[in-house]
Amino acid sequence: MNLSSVIVDVAGGIGLFLLGMSLMSEGLKNLAGESVRRALVRFTRSPVSGVFTGIVATILTQSSSATMMITVGFVGAGVLAYSQALGVVLGASIGTTFTGWLVAIVGFKLKLSAIASVLILIGALLRLFGGARRSGLAYSLAGFGLMFVGIDGLQQGMSGLQAHINLGFMPADHLSGRLVLVVVGIAFTLVTQSSTTGVISALTAMHSGLINFEQAASLVVGMNVGTTFTSAIATIGGNVHVRRTGFSHVVFNTIVSGCAVFLITPYMALWHYWLPNEPFGEFALVSFHSLFNLIGVLLILPFIGYYSRLIERLIPERASDERDLLDASLLKYPELALGEVRKLLTAQVHQLAAQLMHMLGETPRPVSLVETARALGESRAYLDKLHLAGGEGRAWEDLLACIHLLDHLQRLYERCQNPHVALVLRDERSLQIARTILTQLVNGVVHKEPLDDVQAGLLVDQLAVQEQQLRELTMAQIATGQIELDKGVSLMEASRWIHRVSIHVLRIDHNLQRLNYQVASKHDAVA
Numbered sequence: 001m002n003l004s005s006v007i008v009d010v011a012g013g014i015g016l017f018l019l020g021m022s023l024m025s026e027g028l029k030n031l032a033g034e035s036v037r038r039a040l041v042r043f044t045r046s047p048v049s050g051v052f053t054g055i056v057a058t059i060l061t062q063s064s065s066a067t068m069m070i071t072v073g074f075v076g077a078g079v080l081a082y083s084q085a086l087g088v089v090l091g092a093s094i095g096t097t098f099t100g101w102l103v104a105i106v107g108f109k110l111k112l113s114a115i116a117s118v119l120i121l122i123g124a125l126l127r128l129f130g131g132a133r134r135s136g137l138a139y140s141l142a143g144f145g146l147m148f149v150g151i152d153g154l155q156q157g158m159s160g161l162q163a164h165i166n167l168g169f170m171p172a173d174h175l176s177g178r179l180v181l182v183v184v185g186i187a188f189t190l191v192t193q194s195s196t197t198g199v200i201s202a203l204t205a206m207h208s209g210l211i212n213f214e215q216a217a218s219l220v221v222g223m224n225v226g227t228t229f230t231s232a233i234a235t236i237g238g239n240v241h242v243r244r245t246g247f248s249h250v251v252f253n254t255i256v257s258g259c260a261v262f263l264i265t266p267y268m269a270l271w272h273y274w275l276p277n278e279p280f281g282e283f284a285l286v287s288f289h290s291l292f293n294l295i296g297v298l299l300i301l302p303f304i305g306y307y308s309r310l311i312e313r314l315i316p317e318r319a320s321d322e323r324d325l326l327d328a329s330l331l332k333y334p335e336l337a338l339g340e341v342r343k344l345l346t347a348q349v350h351q352l353a354a355q356l357m358h359m360l361g362e363t364p365r366p367v368s369l370v371e372t373a374r375a376l377g378e379s380r381a382y383l384d385k386l387h388l389a390g391g392e393g394r395a396w397e398d399l400l401a402c403i404h405l406l407d408h409l410q411r412l413y414e415r416c417q418n419p420h421v422a423l424v425l426r427d428e429r430s431l432q433i434a435r436t437i438l439t440q441l442v443n444g445v446v447h448k449e450p451l452d453d454v455q456a457g458l459l460v461d462q463l464a465v466q467e468q469q470l471r472e473l474t475m476a477q478i479a480t481g482q483i484e485l486d487k488g489v490s491l492m493e494a495s496r497w498i499h500r501v502s503i504h505v506l507r508i509d510h511n512l513q514r515l516n517y518q519v520a521s522k523h524d525a526v527a
Contacts, residue, residue: 013153024143047087047304054091064096090297097290104282119145178218185222195227213280224257244315256296326382334395359422401514412504424494434498445509467499
């Protein structure tokens with residue numbers, strides 16, 4: 001086999017494996033994404049428990065990057081403390097080694113490549129005929145099959161490379177040679193954007209006899225560093241929590257990998273002592289990968305508080321962080337991004353509700369809506385960057401609900417900028433019943449006095465009838481000279497304002513319910 005054919009086989013194998021990993025990761029996130037998010041919040045009570053949830057979450061999603069971004073989203077939302085999130089990040093470093101074990105057991109020992117094509121076919125059929133609900137399972141099966149087709153291609157290509165490439169110029173029996181291989185491992189991960197692909201390539205090359213254990217271990221150490229660059233790049237433009245989390249990943253993996261270079265020789269000696277009849281094969285390599293990450297986590301856990309403060313000092317808050325109401329780095333994860341928008345818009349619901357109560361004469365002090373204007377503007381720009389394909393799934397429904405909610409909040413904000421109406425609302429007795437109804441609706445939105453959709457709809461209809469009746473009465477009074485024209489026009493405008501505001505309040509409540517977000521009142525002003 002000539003060199004060009006061998007290179008094509010290797011490149012094709014890597015490509016198929018990358019595609020398979022991507023499909024399987026996407027499928028697993030669809031299958032277990034919501035469960036993973038709930039579990040992270042439920043079981044992450046301390047850095048120690050965070051390590052375990054990080055391991056499990058990464059195994060379930062087959063993506064340490066996904067685990068990190070979910071965690072960052074929760075830190076930004078205040079659901080997880082920063083120290084707890086550090087535990088999850090450390091756990092993700094261990095969890096990402098699981099794929100190596102999976103491939104070592106299934107790919108090299110059990111030889112499941114024979115049924116890989118069947119898995120791909122089943123996955124394709126499920127995607128075509130199984131509907132959206134089974135798409136996660138379909139992608140997982142197809143991706144799993146493609147991974148092992150890719151490994152087969154890699155094995156064939158690596159076997160052919162033996163006749164063309166001599167890696168003797170990169171010896172791993174002394175420090176300089178190992179450092180060269182570490183750099184190669186970093187570069188490989190930067191190109192493929194996947195440390196898992198690099199580890200599997202090293203496993204395959206060693207299995208094919210192209211490289212020895214020391215060389216493979218040095219490459220894996222480099223890949224352990226290289227995987228952090230993806231996280232670091234993802235934090236560009238993010239808020240302080242995103243930057244700290246990403247940087248903590250870089251620092252941890254760099255320190256651990258630097259120490260791992262010096263552990264290769266002792267590890268080989270221990271392996272030979274405990275397992276003298278077991279060669280330095282695939283299991284030796286994946287064990288080394290897991291072991292040095294595990295040792296790093298165990299060593300840093302007792303000092304997690306000091307480590308957290310170190311990262312906080314290295315990445316201090318900037319003045320611009322106060323304006324980072326929404327995290328741009330979460331746009332690649334629609335469900336997390338929508339959760340951030342929902343949280344921000346819900347806070348503005350409370351602000352506008354408090355201002356409405358002031359305009360209705362229920363509270364003495366007005367509410368500043370400067371922050372609300374900024375939040376609505378940023379939410380609008382943020383949602384404009386968030387695009388989803390297709391019209392199915394929870395994320396799609398949440399996006400539509402957020403767009404509707406933002407529309408009504410914007411119009412309600414504009415109606416709250418009318419001080420003249422506020423004066424009429426407080427002074428005019430004929431609007432007392434309408435004021436009471438609107439107050440009831442506003443309290444219903446913030447769940448002080450919750451109303452169902454039917455009750456709320458009846459109240460809005462009642463306001464529409466009252467507006468029409470008041471309009472006819474006021475015009476008659478103007479015509480007979482009982483009230484001045486300016487006063488009558490102001491009265492009709494205020495009545496119309498109440499009706500229009502009630503519609504916005506009703507639609508805001510409806511879309512909050514669509515988002516399934518339990519709003520808890522945070523403002524004494526709307527009590």
